[in-house]
Amino acid sequence: MKVVIDFTGYYIKNKFMIKEFCRSDVLLRKVRTEKIIITKHPTSSECPSKREYDNYYNKYGIKKFIGHASLESLREYISSIFKQKLIQNSIYVRNPQKIQLLNEFMGHKFGGSVKCLTDFGFNTEEIVTTTCKYHDRMYSYCAQNNALVMANWLMEKNSSAVQTSKYIDHLVLDFAGHINKSQQFVIKELSLYGLSGTGDVVYQKSYVFKSYGHYDKLQPEEKRNFDDFYNTHGIQWLSGTQILGRFKSNFNKLLINSGVKFIYVRDSGKKNILTTIIGDAINVICLDRFNYQEVIDKPSNCGQHSHEDSGGADPERMTPQRVEEYITDLFSGTGVLIQVISDEETLLHEYPLFAAVNRAASIIPRHRGRIIYLTYEPQDPNGITETLLFVGKGVTYDTGGTGMKESSALSGGSRHKCGIAACVGFMQVVNLLQPPTTKVVAALCVIRNSTGENGYVADEVITAKSGWRVRITDTDVEGRLSIADALFHIRKIAVHSVNPHIFTVASVTTYAKLAPGYGYTIAIDNAVARSENNAEKLEVSGDLIGDPFEVSRMRREDFAAHLSSAEGDDIKQSSNVPITRRERCQQSPVAFLIMTSALDKHGLESEIPLKFTFIGLTSHLSMDRDLSKIYQGSPILGMSYCYLIQGKCLRLKRDPQYRLESQTQYVSKLESKPVPMTSSYPAGIAGDISQNPQFIQYPLPIIPYPESLSEDPCADSDKCEIPRTNVKVGNIQNSHGNDHGNKRNGLSTA
Structure with missing residues (x-):
């Protein structure tokens, strides 16, 4: 085992003191x-001057009153690291300057026991x-982040050194696929493990291959064959990044250059398929001859499976x-940084609403x-043009809290964590694609709504991190409480980000999905996102790739x-009306979160x-709560297509002259060529008359509009009248008059 350490600090009377370690x-x-x-702020006799600490704070962003350990206890801990025989001479820092600072802090030299x-x-x-x-500010040097980067680099360097220094004596492989129209087996997914003569793993690769042609154009028998494969393995037709023909040539080179002596597959059926690729030059051994039994217990690292691993369990x-x-195992050794907050004191101070839901479950460690x-950040931070920030709801089981659900409603309570499952799946797609201009941050709120003597109850008033006082009305409406404070912190990150877009991803209640229907993901924009037609763009992207969205509006x-x-x-958690008679059920959590x-x-x-x-x-869950219907990962494909792939170079465009003919186009920014498709909704408002101008303005349209657009959604001839009312939300006093809209909270009623 190797150890990487990093730290920051400041000088007191020419003596270096570590603040963060x-x-x-x-x-x-794996990196852990x-x-x-x-460290705590020093005593008054040893305190740094205000100027010295201000210089430290401006660079590192840690306030002086933050700290939980004394300087002496830190010195004892560092000394204990160097006394461990297992990691002696395996301790690394960034550069020689760090060694010098460490020597100053400890008061003696470590010699060659620390490496740069x-x-x-x-x-x-x-x-x-x-x-x-x-850290109080986003743009600060963090010892944890930098230590993880250095540790990941060291792990990859060691891994590549092992792979290049040892030959592969034994190659174990497995693959899955389907039968095409020519009755030939087509490999869709393949994994390789190379072993040395001593049994050490020296090579490891996984592939998902592209499929050619359109799924809709497959013959019925070929469709059935692929559907059987999909139901078993969960990999969709459009998934895949590798070309099978190119892999075959590279695979033969691997066999020759690595000196592979034996190849192991599961059974004779896979052996026959493999010999069509490599011939009989290498001995292929079937493991079923040695009473091999398949055990499926290790989560797949493939992005197409990650949502099912975490959401369906x-x-x-x-x-x-x-x-x-x-999640740690899934993203270890990748470009995705992982940070976990589980300390109850920190949760209570920084995430009070989350901590309230967590009270009953906190007495059981697991x-x-x-x-x-x-956090994923491109290699060139200066090239970032967009920042996507996600907050995912991850209720691992929902008992209803102290207001217990009836027994028939308890089934399916484990599927309430599919919000974080979708976020994890999206982050795995980001990890595979490595977008060069997009930064992605996801906050996964993982919690269990248990019942117990320490559980939160109705009528409690809890002050959110934002300062709002929230009255609890229903302990079964825990999802919005679990993510509200994380959304507040994500908002603070977004303020200092490049072109930010914030998302919350959460499963909705049974009654909320009655309107859109099972399988249709709900997309609700605030006015800022709606001004760029975000939800409509998601809807079109979903229609193109088979991951449909239903657009709703805030009022x-x-x-x-x-x-x-x-x-x-100040705020009620939810309405006191029974949920079966509650109006606008799917919009309620959005207003609360905002x-x-x-x-x-x-x-x-x-x-x-x-x-x-x-x-x-x-x-995430069918209306009959049938757990045999697995969560398919919606909306990972639609959002990936919209924000990472095709949506990066396409713009939604509606031509006014086709307003009543449901004609919607995706117009390429690069080639100015429309990609035609039929929308599931009309391109204008049903019943529009010619005097009404378009109600959505699209930036830089390629096809010019025949008439200018007005910011007012109503024409003068409409004679719309909205009575003046004063609505007080928090500390914001709003007056709604002739502007025909509700611009409060960044939302429009237009």
């Missing part, structure tokens, strides 16, 4: 953050962006603790909630429903407008 361990195929220590990564070719620049809870297989372990931050009544007139609170996260301060006319979209899942 991080240790990351490099295991065989072992320890993070923030720069001596081994490490030249990655320091990371100066962070979502770490200890039972409540004990994927407890909050197991979710953390799965059920304790945690918030997991995943002023959605916010008014959460206003409270009771003494001691208010409690302070997104209402970033509307269309604010100084810093922020795009926000609520993604509501309906495909």
Whole structure:
């Protein structure tokens, strides 16, 4: 095992003091953050001057009153690291300057027991962006982030050195596929493991191959064959990044250059398929001759499976603790940084609404909630043109809290974590595609809504991190509470990001999905996102790739429903009306989240407008709560297509002259050529008359509009009249008059 340490600090009377310390361990195929220590502010006699600490704060963003360990305890911990025989002479820092600072802090020299990564070719620049809870600002140097980057680099270097220094004596492979129209077996997914003569794993690769042609044009028998493959393996027709023909030639080169002596497959059927590719030059051995039995217990690292691993598992297989372990294993050694917040004191202070839901479950270690931050940043931070920020709901099981669900409603409670499953699947797509201009941050709120003596109850008033006082009305409406504070922190990150767009991804209630229907993901924009037609673009992207969206709108009544007139609170968690008679059920959580996260301060006319979209899942659980119907990962494909692939170079365009003919086009920004498709909704408002101008303005249209667009959605001849009313939301007093819209909270009723 190797250890990478990094730290930051400041000088007191020419003596270096460490403020932030991080240790990351490099295991065989995994990097783990072992320890993070923030030291307390020194006593008055040893305090740095205000100027000295201000210089430190401006660069590192850690306030002086933050800290939980003394300087002496940190010195003892560092000394204990060097005394461990297992890691002696395997401790690494970034450069010689770090060794000098460490010697100054400890008061003695470590000699050659500390190594510099720069001596081994490490030249990655320091990371100066962070979502770490200890840092007050996003653009700060974080020891944890930089230690993870150095540890991942060291692990990859060791792994590549092992693979190039050893021959492959034994190659174990497995593959899956389907029969095409020519009755030939087509490989769709393949994995390779190479073993040395001593049994060490020296080579590992996984592939998902592209499919050619359109699924709709397949013959019925070929469709059935692929559907059987999909139901078993969960890989869709359009999934795949590798070309099978190119792999065959590279595979033969691998066999020759690596000196492979034996190849192992599961049975004779796979042996016959493999010999058509490589011939009889190498001995292929069937493992079923040795009583081999297949065991499927290790989660796949393939992006097409990750949503099913985390979203479809039972409540004990994927407890909050197991979710953390799965995500850590999935993204270890990749460009995705992982940060976990599970300390109850931190959750109570920074995520009070989350902590309230977590109270009952916190007494059982494996059920304790945690918030997991995943961050992908391109190699060139200066090339970032867009930042996508996600907050996912991950309720591993929902009992209803102290207001227990009836027994028939308990089934399917484990599927309420599919919000984080969709976020994890999207992050895995990001990890595979490595977009060069898009930064992605995801906050996964993993929690269990348990019943117990310490559980939160109705009538409680809890102050959110944003300062809003929230009155609890229903302990079964825990999802919005679990993600509201994380959304507040994501909002703070978005303010300092490049072209940010915030999303919340959450499963909706059974009654909320009655309107859109099972399988149709709900997309709800605020006014800022709606001004760029985001939800409509998602809808068209979903139609093109077979992952449909249903667009909904926010209205002023959605916010008014959460206003409270009771003494001691500002907002009601939900309506007191029974859910079976509750109006606008799918819009209710969106209004609550916007208010409690302070997104209402970033509307269309604010100084810093922020795009926000609520993604509501309906495909996580069927209406009859049949768990045999697996969660298919919606809306991973639609969102990936829209924000990472085709949507990056396409613009939604509706031609006014075809307004009543449901004609919608995707127009290429590069070639100015339309990609025709039939929309599931009319291109104009049903019943529009010619005097009404278009109600949505598209930026830089390729085909000019025949008439100018007005900011007012109503023409003068419509004679729309809205009575003047005063609605108070928090500290914002709004007057709605002749503007014909509700611009409160960045939302429009137009």
